[in-house]
Amino acid sequence: MSNPFLSPSPLPFELPPFAEIREEHYLPAFEAGMAEQLAEVAAISGSSGTGSPEPPTFENTIEALERSGAVLSRVSLAFSNKTASDTTPGLQALDAEISPRLAEHSDAINLDQALFARIDALYQQRAELRLDPESEHLLQRYHDRFVRAGARLGEAERDRLRQINAELASLGTAFEQNVFADTRAAALVLDSAEELAGLPELAVAAAAENGRALGRDGKYVLSLQSFSNQPELASLDDPAVRRRLLAASLGRGAGSNPDLIRRMVVLRAERAALLGFANHAEYVVADQTAGSTEAVETMLTGLVRPAVANARREAEALAAEAGVERIEAADWKYWSEKVRKARYDVDASVMRPYLELESVIRNGAFFAAEQVYGLSFTERTDLVGHHPDSRVFEVKDADGSPVGLFIGDWFARESKRGGAWMNEVVLQSHLLGTLPVVVNNLNIVKPPAGEPALLSWDEVTTLFHEFGHALHGLLSDVRYPLASGTQVAQDFVEYPSQVNEMWADWPLVLANYAKHHVTGEPMPAELVTRMKQAEAFGEGFRTVEYLAATLLDWAWHTVPAGTDPGDVEAFETAALERYGIAMPEIPVRYRSGYFAHIFAGGWYAAGYYGYIWSEVLDADTVEWFKENGKSIRESGEIFRRELLAVGGSKDAMAAFAGFRGRGPEVEPLLVRRGLTG
Template sequence: MRMQLLATVALGSMLAACTTTDGGVTSENVAAARPAIPAGTGYFAQDSTLPFHAPDFTQVKETDYLPAFAQGMAIQSAEVAAIAGNPEPPTFENTIVALERSGRMLGRVQTMFFALTGAHTNDALDAIDAEISPKLTAHYDAINLNPQLFARVKAVYDNRAAMSMTPEDAALLEKTYDDMVHAGALLGETQQAEVKAINARLSEATTAFGQRLTDATNENALVVADHAKLAGLTPAEIEAAAKEATERGLAGQYVVTLQNTTQQPALASLQDRATREALFEKSWNRAVRGGTNDTGSLIAEIINLRARKAALFGEPDWASYTMYDRMAKDPKTAVDFMRAMIPALGATQRREAALLNQAIKAEGKNFTVKPWDWQMYAEKVRKERYDFDAESVRPYFQLRPVLEDGVFFAMNKLYGLTFKARTDLPVYHPDVWTYTVFDKDGSELGLFYFDPFQRPSKRGGAWMGNFVDQSHLWGTKPVIYNVLNIPKAPEGEVQLVSWDNVETIFHEFGHALHGFFADQRYVTMSGTNVARDFVEYPSQVHEMWAAEPEVLANYAKHYQTGAALDPATIEKLNAASKFNQGYEFGETFEAALLDMQWHALSPEEAATIRTTADVNAREAEWLAALGLEVENVPPRYRTSYFRHIFSSPAGYSAGYYSYLWTEMLDRDSRQWFRDNGGLTRANGEHFRKTVLSRGGTQDYFEMFRAFAGRDPRVEPMLEARGLGGGGTEAEAADAADETG
């Protein structure tokens, strides 16, 4: 009866697309109706023959990509045409699963290509990126807006109540339908044509933004002629700056490169105030100087295009349009969540600024704190108040032990994982390390690639990605990479890292675990293919194990003496971590609200943004209205270099709040771990079962409840940030009084 109903519904909706004979649908005429699927050629035509189908970088030249993209798109187009034109009644298997099976060659090309453009790009790859991105956008639009295909998907979707499906099947069906509707499948032809045109231009503009920003970041490195101006940096940092200058043809000088954030690491230690100010100015204004690397006109265009696209779907703004599949569901939920924290955050910023001004005055200096002073004096106050100097722990953190004796050790304790380094696999850069990951039963779980060092060919930040996704449909196991931007030690010197780097290494491997523990049939639902405001949650939770005493004792050993780091030092670090939250939390908070402001503009409001000057003026207006100390605590990303939200057609747009939202989930989960015994296999197995292995197959609130036994609470996050009841105006006034 169920299949009969499905066939009736399907045939009613697909009559115009079906070709039958008087004898009805037969296997012979079905086969005849299906178009031939072209065969691929070259390296990407089949899975790699390396272990786990890992990419073989030795077999691919830059000139191979464009032909492979063309073939991959042609093959998937034929596969989709066969699905759409299938004269058989639409079923879950011949429509939804068939779609899931399509595009294998194209997926292999994209996976390798976009991994390289992020981690080790060059002019040739950038040119290919600029050419292929709009073509890919048009290709996927053609699939999502194919009326025959959507009719089949809708027929299956409308009959879902009568079907027997697994929870993952149901989730895939719902996602396939919702994504096609969100792409415009229910719009009229004229509206669909406009969506396609907007998508094509968005692809071009966001790709250009990313490339301009990379160039602007490299171009605006600070050049210093006088060695004395670098006082406060370590000898290794000065040597690295000299080497960078030599490589740029500036022998005898020093080049301090920029990282992607507003604050730069060197600002915490540079003694010369003018040098600090110059470095901050280079960072803050990197992409607003006019010329070929100014991003303002692209931002204006992207904002306008997004607002226009949202309007085509009947939505008031881009945020409302794009948040359809988020855990938070709508902009109001996300904004209300953030705005509730402004009073405590503002008070904390004012209190901390007063303390920093007090420290400046105590040194006999005649100035008040500015953004380029903040980190230096925050460290001085932190050291005085908590007897803790962040630089004092660096000698205990060697990069390889942090990964192998820290991260891998913790993962063994929690999940029973083991790791084996290997040198037989080709990599895209000599600095990449590779490991086989073994599960608790000794079976091979997947491959892990670790790319730690900063270089000009790599975009800023840290991230995780898959070379191969886990899928029971394809019988594939995950091949996962972590990319970071740690300044590389000079040749022959021990590679030490900061505590911030340590936490980032644990964080990114949390993303990797989300991929390794995937247990899905379909790639679309597998691993980290989850909502934007959920994906950072597992990674943030895993930062907690960096400071776990048992883990710390295994990896934090002085590189010269071998002495273990005193656990009391980490206790001091944890206590000290609540200081300077006015800045550290504030800069991310401000960026998140800035993102939401840009994407809450109506088409009419967006139309008033045309130039870099317009962008800067609107940004300044919004920041001033927050009631926070933005003059001293600027956002982590200025609009002009906010790569997260402007360097891909969607990216983190109207989604940067996710870092705060998932921190709420994270801090509450850390409390659960502490309440239930901490670093135990039982706890690891529970987290793996309820969260890490679930992919995108379940409602996210239900997933959290399955883990924690209740809804998430914001209080642990506020407490961890030092905002839980301590940040009062009275305390800020007391601190101000202390400055005289």
């Protein structure tokens, strides 16, 4: 049987031929891809037995590595997107099998002593090579990558490192699959529409449709989002239903994941010690823009006190509105909406009819990209995405030249993990001659057939945020795959996406998409004004909720080697109290048992601080867009050229300084978050 991964896709932009891909194609493609890349690496390092290798040059070593692994790259990128957005038991089983094998494959390359010797030789003579800045930065990244992967360790230490990496890969996959199962099992099943009193009619209908889709005819099912405080808590009138919903959310992973968490924390600390670091956080931050754990801790702990003070003022207002002595966690969002309505005459349910999904996409996100960057989006109904709900759009530049493909997959389903994210399934690279293909995944509740999908303001913001990641990938203009798009420092990657959130309420953009889905009437100007005022109420909650998760991540990953962290729930409680961020009425955004950002693969392990670290840059950049005196289009071209286009081809903070003319300033963030004074 022909395997579509074994050769470049013939489709436009090398879009993976999703209509032809079957589950049985993945494993043979993974195996063929790993074998192919190991053979390529052996030829580069001279260990293939085909004769003495040529002396190392940038072209025959670094560029050759960038060209290697084409089959593995194709299948890995497609598989990563598929397992997250439309998984099956077969794909989950394969994920569990292939994750440790991929870790072993990476180690086989990163710990190859002959290969590292060539890279190190080039690095030592880099001044004499006279490389262009992009190539010189790539050489620096390769050298850092191999050193951080353990290339300088002794043989025994390298063997232990391989064992740790393989086990961590298996544990991360198991954690993710447990969260996936627990989240679905914890969906709140209700017997009557009366229990959903307070939700908009379309949301009630969607809950009934969800029940039917899950085989619970006649029931109303609220499926859970990935975070703790579920959006329905803001509207449900019945306090008992609110408590049941929050309890279901907070309980995920409590039975299935504690042993996995403890083991991952111990292994990460051991690996950091092997590599010469005090703990996993120190290992991670050494390769980030923050530079040191002291810098991260200073920022985070400095925000705790004003954030908690702000949240306590909000709690007092909520308790007064509810007529109780102390607000409960399950009631916080509900009474927040009441306070917003009383103080600012803003009702979230009144806004929804003006925030219809199709208009938010086409007249909001796409329109903003046209105004800022000159892009146009045309739906390609002739091209097939990874799921029937996914839609493919061709992206062109202002001059009509091709940019890439954008795939939007906005609706929730049982086969999709929670949350919202961006995937790249084809990387932009001048070396390889490829243009980008990027995917946005959200989890908006799908309405019954024929009904519009009406969004909350939070969902609109999330859509613009993830589209910011997509633009970062689409507007990449680099030579090397390793530097393409979002492949930047982890504490920098959220910066462009957070900047893109500003267009959601930019007057020109908002006026273009926020129109009543029935009458076409624009959202009243005074409602927009009140909405912005009301957003300030709740910054205390949002900052404490986020900081609690960040400091929990930090606590787990500052555990030194050889230390058993003990009971997971006790560790979590002690950590939040130690940092002074524990507020029972504000649950941490992600409890440890379902904190997939840091335990499912570990991409954000000791790096969840990156959201607020990036927000410093974001808030400063928003001020620049508002005050620089240039048109949106002129400003967009500067931001595109200096930030988005360069991807990871230069130092991230140097790119920011080149764009802003100076380093970042924190004051705009403090004002935005209500943390001044």
